[in-house]
Amino acid sequence: MSRFWSKVVHGLTPYVPGEQPRIDGLIKLNTNECPYPPSDKVLQAIAAQTTGDLRLYPDPQAAGLKAAIAHHHGLKAEQVFVGNGSDEVLAHAFMALLRHPAPLLHPDISYSFYPVYARLYGIETREIALRADFSIAVDDYLQAGPNGGIIFPNPNAPTGMALPLAEVERLLAGNPDSVVVVDEAYVDFGAQTAAPLIDRYPQLLVIRTLSKAWALAGLRVGYALGHPDLIEALSRVKDSFNSYPLDRLALAGATAALSDAAWLAQTSARIQASREALSEGLRARGFEVLPSQANFVFARHPAHEGASLAAQLRKQRILVRQFARPQRIADFLRITIGTPQQCEALLNAYDAVAQQAA
Ligand code: PMP
DSSP: OOSSSSSSHHHHOOOOOOOOOOOOOOEEEEOOOSSSSHHHHHHHHHHTTTTTTTSOOOOTTOOHHHHHHHHHHHHGGEEEESSSSHHHHHHHHHHSSOOOOSSSSEESSSSSSHHHHHHHHHHOEEEEEEOOOOOOOOOHHHHSOOOSSSEEESSSSTTTTOOOOHHHHHHHHTTTTTTTEEEOOTTOOOOSGGGGGGTTOOTTEEESSSSSTTTTTOOOOOOEOHHHHHHHHHHHHHHHHOOOOOOOOHHHHHHHHHHHHHHHHHHHHHHHHHHHHHHHHHHHTTTEEEOOOOOEEEEOTTTSHHHHHHHHHTTTTOOBBBOOOSSGGTTTTEEEEEOHHHHHHEEEEEEEEHHOOO
8 A cells, every 4th residue: 555655655654563562561761751740739739620611612722731831930821832743743843844845954863853854844854963972063063064953862862961951042143044843852951941031032942842851751842942933833733633642531630740840849859869870880880881870871981882781671671762863873772760679670680680690
């Protein structure tokens, strides 16, 4: 039947189902989920929805959630766009804001969905190499010539390394005519958000998710912050696909989550403490660990090839993420920060693997 497909579909590969296996008893440190349950307020708000309102359509404008997001960031509701996970928000941003004749710039080591969206929407891209130490070189984005926009995660994924706010601002100041999308999926683990720059840089779009720090990957809620003109462009695209991107449970749960900033601060602090302990444990075992400001670490060991180490850890029932491409990162493992017990289990599993190899 594939002869009926559009040309663009042939080039697409479905998301690796192996990352979400249906086997119990595995320690999942491969998809950067939060190891702790969300705030009780979220669960109460969702339970309250199930008593009758589900027969009614949700608010297509998501006004309550937008107000909660705006309040959380000290912005206005017209500076907020919401979607079904930040992946959907990203898709709308590619469609509405990044289709230009000049190439879209993004780091060569970065979120793997950017090239996928670009291909889907027929957008030419240009990869900008990370420095030897895996940091983003802002100067390279200032000297790249005309571009149709810039996108990068901050902290970057899968390196976990963050660009300081002053560097993000330098990039914005040097690209006044390009939309600059800063994907802040992992910003709540100690990095600096670019949200305060929105009022001065109308070309800045900050994209966020509730999947990581807020422990709500299962609810599928993401959002964008930016100048009302950018937000309006996103809304036009969204309304042409689906006027109800978020269901009632997602709206209620996400709104309740954002009202509990104390929960976020506490959970983020726990994860950052575990991140430092895990990084230390890995370094003590000979790993090179990049300095992470995210809820994962990116690490390699000089004595192990990445794919085989990931496979051996899997035999010990621990899942981590390894990327075959680009070659430069093939020996790294991206390890999600779990509970202290899960991090300990990872270190013990590595010790068992190293002992077998000796
Ligand atoms: N951006 C980055 C950099 C990510 O790693 C992810 C999660 N894989 C996303 C966006 C999408 O997250 P979600 O759709 O769950 O909001």
